[in-house]
Amino acid sequence: MRKFWIALFALVPPLAVGFFLWARGVEGLWFPPNASETGSDIDFLFWVIFAITGITFLGVEIVFAWFLWKYGGREEGGKGVFTHGNHKLETIWTIIPAGILVFLAIFQYGTWEEAKFYSQAPDSPVHARVLGGQFEWRIRYPGEDGVIWSPDDVEQVNELHVWKNQPVKILLESRDVIHSFFIPQMRVKQDAMPGMKQWVWFTPVESGEFEIACAELCGWGHYKMRARLVVHETEQDFQDWMARATAAQFADTEEAAEEQ
Amino acid sequence: MKALDGLGLAAVAVLTATGIAWMSPGSVTARGIALEYSLRPDTDEYGFQPATLEALEGKLLEKFGEHASPHLPEDLGDYDAFGMGGEEELARGRELYRTKCLHCHGVSGGGDGPTAKFLIPRPRNFRDGKVKFTSTLRAAKPTREDLRRTLRDGVAYTAMPSFQVEEDEDIEALISYVQFLMLRGEVERLVALQIDDEGDFEDFEAGDMDAAEFSELLDEYFEEQYEYIQDQWGSAEDEQVFPEGPRPPATPESIARGRRLFMSETAGCVNCHNGNGDGKGPNVYGEILDPDTGEVLRIGYKLKDEWGNEARPADLRKGFYRGGNRPLDLYRRVHQGIKGTPMPAIADMHANDEDIWALVNFVLSLPYNQ
Numbered sequence A: 001m002r003k004f005w006i007a008l009f010a011l012v013p014p015l016a017v018g019f020f021l022w023a024r025g026v027e028g029l030w031f032p033p034n035a036s037e038t039g040s041d042i043d044f045l046f047w048v049i050f051a052i053t054g055i056t057f058l059g060v061e062i063v064f065a066w067f068l069w070k071y072g073g074r075e076e077g078g079k080g081v082f083t084h085g086n087h088k089l090e091t092i093w094t095i096i097p098a099g100i101l102v103f104l105a106i107f108q109y110g111t112w113e114e115a116k117f118y119s120q121a122p123d124s125p126v127h128a129r130v131l132g133g134q135f136e137w138r139i140r141y142p143g144e145d146g147v148i149w150s151p152d153d154v155e156q157v158n159e160l161h162v163w164k165n166q167p168v169k170i171l172l173e174s175r176d177v178i179h180s181f182f183i184p185q186m187r188v189k190q191d192a193m194p195g196m197k198q199w200v201w202f203t204p205v206e207s208g209e210f211e212i213a214c215a216e217l218c219g220w221g222h223y224k225m226r227a228r229l230v231v232h233e234t235e236q237d238f239q240d241w242m243a244r245a246t247a248a249q250f251a252d253t254e255e256a257a258e259e260q
Numbered sequence B: 001m002k003a004l005d006g007l008g009l010a011a012v013a014v015l016t017a018t019g020i021a022w023m024s025p026g027s028v029t030a031r032g033i034a035l036e037y038s039l040r041p042d043t044d045e046y047g048f049q050p051a052t053l054e055a056l057e058g059k060l061l062e063k064f065g066e067h068a069s070p071h072l073p074e075d076l077g078d079y080d081a082f083g084m085g086g087e088e089e090l091a092r093g094r095e096l097y098r099t100k101c102l103h104c105h106g107v108s109g110g111g112d113g114p115t116a117k118f119l120i121p122r123p124r125n126f127r128d129g130k131v132k133f134t135s136t137l138r139a140a141k142p143t144r145e146d147l148r149r150t151l152r153d154g155v156a157y158t159a160m161p162s163f164q165v166e167e168d169e170d171i172e173a174l175i176s177y178v179q180f181l182m183l184r185g186e187v188e189r190l191v192a193l194q195i196d197d198e199g200d201f202e203d204f205e206a207g208d209m210d211a212a213e214f215s216e217l218l219d220e221y222f223e224e225q226y227e228y229i230q231d232q233w234g235s236a237e238d239e240q241v242f243p244e245g246p247r248p249p250a251t252p253e254s255i256a257r258g259r260r261l262f263m264s265e266t267a268g269c270v271n272c273h274n275g276n277g278d279g280k281g282p283n284v285y286g287e288i289l290d291p292d293t294g295e296v297l298r299i300g301y302k303l304k305d306e307w308g309n310e311a312r313p314a315d316l317r318k319g320f321y322r323g324g325n326r327p328l329d330l331y332r333r334v335h336q337g338i339k340g341t342p343m344p345a346i347a348d349m350h351a352n353d354e355d356i357w358a359l360v361n362f363v364l365s366l367p368y369n370q
């Protein structure tokens, strides 16, 4: 039994490394490719933190297996050895992680500011309001007057359209509980709080369709709170789409309805 | 140590087994959630003997297939005639329905899935082919496009979610399966009515008619009802409501005219939707009395819809509309009212196109007035 446990724990580091190397090449297991301008900064931060925690993890696992082998009960009923700790050791293992944390706190600041400080938001006008609700995203474009919540708004559900290289600025709200607006490829994730207005911004650098998911357990239907992000190739494509969407929104006759 | 290991393993095994048992179809049925077709609860109300009910159920399964193999009865017409794709599509639709809709709408579309009782508004029995938000006249069936819209957009601010991100074929398959459940449910209701009307079942129940003969009789009933149903569904496209002219601009005059109508006794909107549009008008909201003692039970909504659920008039200040937010949708809502709910059709009250558009303009201005 003893050998079994030692072998099991000794296997963890090579397995973890192997799994990591393998998963990186498999679609759907690792990060979806970044498709936004500032996403690479986030990814870089991720890698830094991943390297620190990964190396620590491996070190701890190796020590763990070694301790099992060295101190594990060799005979049935044998007694363990008790120690009263080591002051020096504890000081060291408190100071090192604290140092790492302080380093991370300072090191990430620029990226955090870029991603979350309203002063860093693009000055472009608000592109759309995204309203989370159990269990869908309602998306309201301001229409011609540029004002959200006016009679010329265009509202759709579960589909957000933007264009490539557009500095997209979104007003995020919730109508019931806490949701989280998450677009993995754009590397944005922001909680939507009932009663609060949040801002989210990103600049897509690839066109195509991406998934928007709710990333905060918000009720039984959380799993299906999905929407689609459509990034048009050019602003003109987007405007064409917007013209169609506006015509659809204000359809009032048989002909207008049939055109859709 | 050994004992503890054993205990841990045993606990995991027991938990897993309990989980599997809890999720297995058998126990789902045991928890009162039918996973097979059941007869409509209202079919029970005719007071038929079990023999008659069994015969009817058998016929339904024969004509429309078992739960696992849904198909249209041959004589009901082509799949084409209903805009459906065929048997394979139905099978696909059934699979999708089971995973995405069943827990709310129930196996047979009765609105009796396990989640239903927690929802306001509740999903309703759509086995009569009656749904609230359609482009058609109040008495007419929905078109496929109506159902498509409901699936794509959901019903705003109800539990009915949007299935916008599903593939087109999946949506079509779902529509077909929903239509299938509607057809099946309606045939069942109509045949049960006919059995009750014609009275032959009494002979059968008394033993004066043998099973084969009764079965033939049922075949006849089914045939007769098919015709009616073909008519109904076939004409839906032609019974769509369209305005005579485009929406006039929402000028202050048009809105003021809509407001006057809204507040008037003839249109009566104010009685239900209240002067400020909050949906707590004098006719619908207030003290609910105990019918026996006359005591005030609670303050709440007084009207019911056809499915027996509380009918809460929309709060028009909120700016969302269950049946769609296009002016055309609102025109239809006002024109035909809302099927199965107390919201009446103003077209029956000699309102003209202009009146209706004025009302729509007024309604659409309400959210932005505050």
Ligand SMILES: [Cu+2]
Pocket (backbone or CB within 6 Å): A132, A133, A134, A135, A178, A179, A180, A214, A215, A216, A217, A218, A222, A225
């Ligand atoms: Cu959510």
